[in-house]
Amino acid sequence: MKDFTVRLDREGHAAVVVIAGRLDGNTSGTFSRFLVEHLAEDDVAIVLDVTGLEFISSAGLREFMALLKRLDKKKARPAIFGVGTTVGLALEIVGFDVLFHRAKDRASAISAVSRSATSTPGLIGRLFERRKPAES
Amino acid sequence: MIVPSAYTESYARARAFDAANADLYMRHVHLGDPAADDVVRTLHALGSARRGAILQAGIEGGPMAIPDAPENVREFFASMDKVPDWYDHDFAQLGSRAFYRNSNIFLGAFVAGVLTDGFSTLISKSFGITGMLIDKGARRLQQNNRHVAEIFLPGGLARQSDGWKLSVRIRMIHAQMRFLLSKAEEWEYDAWGSPLSAAHIAFGAATFSAVLLKYARTLGAKVTDDESAAFMMIWRYSASLMGIVPEMLFENEKHALEINAIGSRCEPPPSIESCQLVHALINGGAILAGMETPADRRKMTKLIYRISRALVGDELADQLRFPPAVTFHVIPLWRITNRSQELLSKYLPALMPKGHKGQFEMMLSVSLYEDEGMKYRVPETHHNEKDPPR
Numbered sequence: 001m002k003d004f005t006v007r008l009d010r011e012g013h014a015a016v017v018v019i020a021g022r023l024d025g026n027t028s029g030t031f032s033r034f035l036v037e038h039l040a041e042d043d044v045a046i047v048l049d050v051t052g053l054e055f056i057s058s059a060g061l062r063e064f065m066a067l068l069k070r071l072d073k074k075k076a077r078p079a080i081f082g083v084g085t086t087v088g089l090a091l092e093i094v095g096f097d098v099l100f101h102r103a104k105d106r107a108s109a110i111s112a113v114s115r116s117a118t119s120t121p122g123l124i125g126r127l128f129e130r131r132k133p134a135e136s
Numbered sequence: 137m138i139v140p141s142a143y144t145e146s147y148a149r150a151r152a153f154d155a156a157n158a159d160l161y162m163r164h165v166h167l168g169d170p171a172a173d174d175v176v177r178t179l180h181a182l183g184s185a186r187r188g189a190i191l192q193a194g195i196e197g198g199p200m201a202i203p204d205a206p207e208n209v210r211e212f213f214a215s216m217d218k219v220p221d222w223y224d225h226d227f228a229q230l231g232s233r234a235f236y237r238n239s240n241i242f243l244g245a246f247v248a249g250v251l252t253d254g255f256s257t258l259i260s261k262s263f264g265i266t267g268m269l270i271d272k273g274a275r276r277l278q279q280n281n282r283h284v285a286e287i288f289l290p291g292g293l294a295r296q297s298d299g300w301k302l303s304v305r306i307r308m309i310h311a312q313m314r315f316l317l318s319k320a321e322e323w324e325y326d327a328w329g330s331p332l333s334a335a336h337i338a339f340g341a342a343t344f345s346a347v348l349l350k351y352a353r354t355l356g357a358k359v360t361d362d363e364s365a366a367f368m369m370i371w372r373y374s375a376s377l378m379g380i381v382p383e384m385l386f387e388n389e390k391h392a393l394e395i396n397a398i399g400s401r402c403e404p405p406p407s408i409e410s411c412q413l414v415h416a417l418i419n420g421g422a423i424l425a426g427m428e429t430p431a432d433r434r435k436m437t438k439l440i441y442r443i444s445r446a447l448v449g450d451e452l453a454d455q456l457r458f459p460p461a462v463t464f465h466v467i468p469l470w471r472i473t474n475r476s477q478e479l480l481s482k483y484l485p486a487l488m489p490k491g492h493k494g495q496f497e498m499m500l501s502v503s504l505y506e507d508e509g510m511k512y513r514v515p516e517t518h519h520n521e522k523d524p525p526r
Contacts, residue, residue: 001296025286025298025510026196032507057298058285062500089229089290093236094496 008038014045014110020052023060031063044076045113051082056090079109140329142404150401157398165329169379172311175212195301195512223373231366235288238357239495245351247421248440249447254343255413257403259336264409265322273420278504285503287374303377305512316518338384339399345371346392351447356474406455424502
């Protein structure tokens with residue numbers, strides 16, 4: 001079992017949040033404080049690198065929800081990559097998988113958040129928008 | 137077998153229905169949780185600070201994390217590290233999917249039905265004396281919801297996961313309350329048997345699982361046979377971590393319903409404490425549902441009473457002094473509403489923008505989260521109002 005770690009990499013306009021270990025009742029507070037301290041108000045191109053994330057509890061999903069809501073207000077959608085089996089299943093089961101751009105690697109995740117800042121689906125597209133399979 | 141006086145009449149009637157299971161239930165009315173009770177007695181002698189530190193480290197890290205703790209305490213935590221051979225992490229996914237696909241219905245069934253059934257027994261004496269559920273009823277509901285939210289997430293019952301830890305936390309709180317009540321003047325052993333008895337905890341687990349499933353289906357949840365089996369398996373593992381003695385631990389849904397049925401028959405009619413508890417929890421449910429004004433809360437409370445009456449039946453509802461209500465239309469209306477939302481969510485997701493995410497958001501909003509991490513402090517006194525917040 002790895003210790004929980006979180007760090008931020010900046011790549012151009014994108015902020016890549018690299019999370020590893022277990023995001024649960026003991027670590028979600030640390031994660032929350034980290035985001036508050038390291039993300040700027042105008043950060044909208046956000047990528048979550050969860051390659052090293054072993055487990056996410058409802059406390060961790062609550063932090064993801066807070067991030068999603070914050071970005072939704074700015075009409076932005078974060079990207080996520082490196083999703084493992086347990087974390088992927090949790091995201092799918094609670095309906096979060098469609099709220100992220102699922103990408104296969106860091107480059108495509110950054111590309112997706114850059115694109116999404118400039119385009120949103122039209123009414124018809126949104127009406128029939130269904131779950132899209134992950135690229136990875 | 138010595139039968140506590142409060143049970144004399146109901147036990148006789150239950151024996152006429154099913155003598156073997158009535159006897160099994162009654163044998164456990166005098167019993168607590170021998171392993172956890174032994175740990176609590178040992179820890180009590182060490183004082184509050186050391187007790188808290190050992191429980192915190194033991195639940196978080198197991199016996200290796202408490203090398204200086206008394207041997208029986210280390211053995212207790214070591215025994216819980218073993219995953220039962222009937223628990224299948226992969227199969228559990230089906231239960232997780234069913235729960236989160238229908239979590240709003242499960243929440244409704246829980247608040248309106250299961251709490252009413254679960255606290256209509258003499259377990260209400262334990263909670264009534266401590267005030268644990270009446271004071272801060274909404275907070276207790278939030279703690280309960282958090283436990284359920286965690287055990288149904290993938291991997292939630294793995295050793296290091298929050299669902300595992302919260303299940304064991306419940307066990308230790310029950311054991312501590314049992315210890316404190318055993319010394320309390322208010323507790324009447326001859327009349328009631330053991331506080332938080334093995335029978336009551338087993339009845340509670342059976343009700344919170346199989347009866348929850350039954351009521352959720354009644355309210356329109358679609359759950360396949362395999363999903364039901366997985367749902368019950370998750371609850372069974374959590375219940376075993378909560379200390380249900382093996383003889384009373386349900387094996388499957390049918391068995392859990394049998395335990396619930398015999399328990400309902402063995403238990404005396406609801407006491408005044410049951411009425412108080414159930415009304416407090418229903419009112420807590422309205423607060424948790426986000427009703428801010430008194431008028432909205434009254435409206436929501438009225439709705440919960442009506443659904444509850446429809447689920448548990450007029451006899452129990454009248455015994456618990458629920459307000460009178462006509463209920464023949466309540467369940468069909470709820471089923472139609474829930475099915476329509478499910479179909480919309482499936483075929484026109486944009487018209488139901490919240491969908492699964494919205495259900496999960498609701499689950500988060502009615503669950504308890506604390507910034508300082510997971511804490512496993514147990515009560516210091518048997519009167520909740522004298523105890524610092526947990």
